Amino acid sequence: MGLKKKHITLFLSFALFTSALWVIHRELGHFSYFDIRRAITAIPSQRILLSFFCSIVSYLLLTGNDLLALLHIGRRIPYGKTIFASFLSYAISYNVGFSVFSSGSIRYRLYSPLGLSLFDVGQITAFCGMSFWIGALALGGGAFLLEPPTLFVTLGIHWSARTVGVLCLSLLSGIFLLSFWGKTITLAGHTIKFPSTRLLSSQLILAAFDWLSASLVLFLLLPSSPDMHYLSFLGLFVICELSGGMSQVPGGLGVFDSLFLVLLSPHYSSPTLMGSLLIYRLIYYILPLLIATFSLMFLEASVLLKGKPMATSIFSAISPSIPTIFSILTFISGLILLASGATPGIENRLLFLKKIFPLALLETSHFLGSVTGLFLLFLSRGLALRLREAHTGVVLLLISGTVFSLFKGADYEEAIVLLIVAVSLAPARKIFYRRSRFMEQPFSFTWFLLIITAVASTVWLGLFSFRHVPYSHELWWQVAFEKDAPRFLRMLLGITILTLCFSLWRLSRPARVKPSKLTAEDLSLARMLVSLSPEASSALALTGDKYFLFSSNKNAMIMYQVRESHWIAMGDPIGDVDDSRELIWLFTEMADRYGGQVAFYEVGETFIDTYIELGFSLIKIGEKALVSLEDFSLEGSHFKSQRHTISQKEKEGVIFKIYPPQDVPSILSQLKEVSDGWLSTKNTKEKGFSLGFFSESYIASCPVAVLIQDNTIIAFANVWEGANKETLSIDLMRYRPDTSPGLMDYLFLKLILFGKDNGFKWFDLGMAPLSGLRDHRLAPLWNRLGHLIYRHGEHFYNFQGIRQYKDKYRPIWVPQYLAFSPKGPLTGFLLDISLLISGGFHGLWGK
Template sequence: MNKIVHRIGPLLVVAVFMAAVWFLYRELKHYHYRDIRNAIGAIPTWRLLASLGLTIVNYVVLIGYDYLAMHAIRHPLSLGKISLASFTGFVTSYNFGALLGGTSVRYRLYSAWGLSAVEILQLVIMMAITFWVGAFALAGVVFIVRPFPIPDKLHVPFTSVYPLGFVLLAISLGYVALAAFHRRTLHIRDRQFPLPGARMTLLQLSVAALDLCVAAGCLYVLVAHDITVGYWEFLGMYLLAVVVVLITHVPGGLGVFELILLTLSAPGSAPSMVAALLMFRIIYYLLPLMAAVLLLAGHEISLQRAAAERVWAAIGRWSEPIVASLLSWATLIAGMVLLVSGATPIVPGRRAALEQAVPLSVIEVSHFVGSLIGAMLLPLARGLHRRLNAAWWLTMVLLGAGFVAALLKGLDYEVAIVLITIAVSLFVCRHRFYRKGSLLHEPFTSGWVAAVLVVVIASICVGLFVYKHEEYRFSAWWAFTLRGDAPRFLRASAGALVVLLTFAIWRLLTPPKRIPTERLAGDLQLAAAVVHQSPKTMAQLALLGDKSFLFNEQGTGFVMYARQGRSWIALGDPVGPESERAELVWEFRELVEQYDGWPVFYQVEEECLPIYLDQGLTLLKLGEEARVPLDGFSLDGSTRKGLRQAHHRGQREQLEFAVISGDHVRSLLPELKNISDAWLAEKQVHEKGFSLGFFDETYLSRYPVAVVRQALNVVAFANVLCSANREELSVDLMRHLPGAPASVMEFLFIELMQWGRQQGFQWFNLGMAPLSGVDDRLLAPLWNRVVHLAYQFGDRFYSFERLRKYKEKYDPVWSAMYLASPGGTALPHILGDLTTLIGRRR
């Protein structure tokens, strides 16, 4: 059911948009495009500047939503980070809404800054409560004090907003009373919802009310010179329109917002209202979006200078997860701007200059090509969203061509400025688009399809309105004159539709991208060749034989994974060249999406975290990996006194160490099997797997084995994992006889480290101390606190704390290890699947 809703939801949004456009057309059928153009010209410059100033003030006020929500969930974050998340989050959600994932910008930023999925969900809920409570309170007061009639054409059960005001005010006052007098936690069924105190509630009301008052002022100052409605009555109309927009989920409220305000406004004021709404769209929506794009471009330019300021570097770290998404949405806007420009006539004041400077044939071709470019940019925006390098190159070419076409077809310098701004931003951010692949194979979500439809329908409807008084004849298709704006619109619209239909048909006829099949035995040979080039010993676990592989096209890298429930769990970061890691993560995610699974990456390193954040995954710290530098390792000095004593004790017990390999390992396997079985029986455990080695003769025969003998008999052993270029040494399967000396494993470790140093290895990997180093602050992410509690009190199941203390004796370098997964409510299921997978009987 959820899948069906997810798929048809965007199509319902398109249907709502089309209905709004139809009613808008009926409202404006008695007006001409010329009336609206004249109304735009009649807006005084000082009013435009005042609207711009109020817009800046409003975006500052909007920071209050994030700030209050962050305070409520008790997660400390700098004001700079909160401000950036607020600005980019509201810019994208206002322009694109949930249809294109505009709301995900805030999620990605806060995930990168350490908030868990649960905390982000709490933050978003808190912000929504702040808005709705404030909107209800403000609307209730305004509707009661300054009521206005509701036209019959809206078909609502009220003839006036007066009774609705009491309902809304009662809801908001009920929330205030609940927060002031009820206990701090509200219990609904089996769920708990924290409530803010009275002070926080008043701050919520204040922020939301101030936001809505200033936002309404941004529009009112543009229209106040030509309407008789006062500010407070206009504020009520604005509030009603905003609520309807939020209910419909149309991106930016395009069409719906305009329809409500036009319906509520006085007869005869439609041209002034439409003119004000158009300028409001540019000032309040488009300019902040361009500012966000320029902010990211400025950061990228500064990073390429030696004297880059630290503030830009900080912005870069913060903006990393959202750059490509924001630029892809900006490209979608560029396509829309070109299509709308192609649907409108040449500005009268520029027509004469254009006639003298540019031949008619050039004008005609430029107009047609400009609309074709606009149509092509729409699907290319999706390619940029998927970080495709080919999409970046083609977009850069088209933006350049669109810049020239905009100037040649009508001296549209405004359009040219938008295009060149986006092109420059894309150019300086070119390294963000690294993926190789074809746009024909990239999935188009129903949200993106709906967005493209909305843009195309909007541009065509603009043209139909502008030229509604024209007589459309077949001969108009072939009319080429300087004043033939309507024929140019027809040709441009037809060309744009042909481009999009061709792309759609091409996608439908293109064979689907090959989905890798699960193979084990055949892939092990190819995997072994890649593993032997890896500097990480974890890569050796690929050869256990219990995993599937996803290889890149060249066969030089892979993701090793196994399935458990809905979880597709990859072990570690992709194995292979660093340049291929990001693409392999993308391909793994696409593979998982084919089966409606959850992509999970277990034990990933800190240096690769940006790749997973780029996927919108949540990070959970699992613990810390201990690596001992072997270059200066010795038993000398006071800090190694304990190790020295353990080693001497082993020597007194006549323990002897050796590393064997090849045929010697195979001949010793029966004896090692007996030791392994005895160890399992004593511990009353069974073999595990996936991230832990198990006794398998084929697996053990691949590697050297460290053995400890006593009186010529093997009493302990461990297989030795060696990485490429002698970068790292580690052990996996460690077993000893029940009657072996207590110090036997410590003796084995010490001897093996000394052996590794003599062989020229750089590091000895002691493995991960699970759940250690996880933040236990009250303000730490929820799942991190759960993990820390397991670390403190989980000794009855596993000696987590003692394990870390044991590894500390070797003075290792600790590095964090993470789980990257969808998070949220899926996380408990994922952790359960992971436990089942590792503990599965072998």
């Protein structure tokens, strides 16, 4: 259902953009491309500089929203980092569209490494969104009330405009009343309060000046008009801006522009308005995005040069956003090349080229430049997915596009832009670490729709630019320096064929199949990877109750289960680190193809950066106890009781022995008898997923430690051994019901001493659930809830007892996390994980 809603939203945005394009076409119907070019060149350079200054002021004011928001929620972050994070979120979200979600996700990526929770970031995003609306209500309402736009007067509804103004100011007054009364909202257990009246007043002043600055960016680009005063313009600007924002089209592109053309057409000619809009978009949208990119590259250079710890920490926080930024810039670069190929060249530049280069070079460069633009649109998706292949391809295409721009029309402006993007992107190679092939990646519906929209816009732009040229069949074959229209037709045919071929190829690809049951080959490969893994817990892959996803070169794997719409991986990937990072992406993409949400259960800190890059949320679920065996000793008063346990059991005639895997089948019947007796006293059933269970094939795959008394096995534990003797651990620990107390302590101690004597580095005692969660008033809700259960949930589970038992061995406690997709609620993931471990509802509720 969620996917259908997403597609409906995209279709609505596409429909709005298409309608806006039709309106623009209608408004410009009596004019030519050259009229718009003349309108742009007619804008005085002083006004362009003033407009650029107002844009700077507007973005500086926008960063103040984050500062006020942090003050409102009582969190402190260094001033410089706040300004930087705020600017990046606005510069990117304004160009991406879906500003609530895009700015929220970008803020979370930038603020979470600085200690802010998902809820904190949500409050900041809501606060900044509120600033946008109260500024619109204040200035829009004031403008409508004091000077209704001429259009409303012409239509005879000027009183309606003033009524709208009164309503806007009334809504604003209502917000201030709620703030004065101190109203709060409870959402998902969180209490959200309105800003104080003082803070709200500051927010209003900041928002109002931001709206004034942003509107002046466009107003200064328009020529003076006796019947268009700034106050009247401001009301129309608010209408256009709100309409563009609500359309969810990136930057309100098309929607804002078409409405602006319609509302101001009584005062200015359409070419004048269109020329001003183009410069406005360059100054207020494209340039901030480029500045954000250069800032990131400066920070990366500071990191590479070292010695700048603040730059290093900032860069580590914002690096996950770099692929998104370069993906947008690459898409824009492709649009520039396509738009350039669909419009006439500048006459004096073509005459200059005619004197130096042959016609064939110009024709070839024009066609290849447009094809390069189309390929940049496609590969921009690869940058968003962090593909190394896409990084290399985009850099080469940008350099090629730079050369083609110069040879096809001496378009040095676009050549400079393309070269700057290429030079900025090239050093960022390490961020694009994924080694998957671009053609193997899923091509999202959203991206495909964006490309179709871009190609359709290019077609419209070309038809509009050459509408004065009468069509004939001979036009296709005319070749000359001054023949721009034939070049456009040939370019149009080329990009249309390439787009159709790519679309047909994607549609004809065989459907991906859902995971099937395990095969002997799968288990054999998993066994090999487990044997090479230093993590002893990797042996959980041998239980046979999980699916496997292997990397293309079979050097890494993920073990997972699927329950309902949740695809839950057990632990971090196993195998090569670089291949494992790639595999996390592939696993997430595979789940997304089937509408699933992903979680990685009980993971460490090795791949946290990759989980954050994917937009996952992380919560701490406990701590794992690791005993250092290199310096472990039972000497001293602390281990007095442990030494007594060993002495007592040896006096009782208990013998410790380890059977290698090849000898385990000879004792399986006795082990089964011990296991059945243990289960009968526990009133429970076998567990799974994150715990092993008694299966002859599984038990026989590992060494087994046994305790023998009177020639009878009275207890056992299957032993996990990490590669290179890195870690040693156990899974099942079972004993006969009629044995004496202290048997498990004796087995633990003997295994730890066995690991020390045989050169193992660590003994893994496993995780203590909910251990290490803090009950601080600023801690996230999950931490406080988990701490409460840990302290008072002994009736359901011996949380504190497990921690205290493992603490006897003086371990190092290592945090463990759940990384999960924010598309799914946390409660749903936790329930399905519990059901997978317990084997269903019966096992979940059974003691």
